[in-house]
Amino acid sequence: MELQGMYGTRNLAGSGESSKAPIPGTPLFDGKAAGRGYQLNAMCYSFNDASNRAAFLEDEDGYCDRFGLTPQQREAVAARNVLAMIEAGGNIYYLAKLAGIFGFNVQDVGAQQTGMTVEAFKQMLLDQAQPLQERK
Structure with a gap:
């Protein structure tokens, strides 16, 4: 089953088919990635336990x-x-434990x-927040 959205055609999760990433260069966590x-x-997930x-x-x-x-994961x-x-x-949500x-x-x-x-990343965040601070 397909959905038509602002990023083009996307397959529903669990359909067994991959769809193109909505933002170029952004990996999509689909069924293939999960496998x-x-x-x-x-x-x-095991890192939930200390x-x-x-x-x-x-x-x-x-x-x-x-x-x-x-081998790819180990590397x-x-x-x-x-x-x-x-x-x-x-999956970034599981990887958050490992990153910690x-x-x-x-x-x-x-x-x-x-x-x-x-x-540079922190400075970019500060630069983007500056207009918000000026509105206060």
């Missing part, structure tokens, strides 16, 4: 083995590269997503 990222997302976060920090490779991460995790994790099927373990905050992830330094 591709199952192991990584299952591992990240003892699992500690186990990951104690033996990262062993913990990745436990969930059967693919992305080892590199602390959130964009590569998304490309490997990671790495000590990343929202600005760190935003900087990775935009290809900017953290400092």
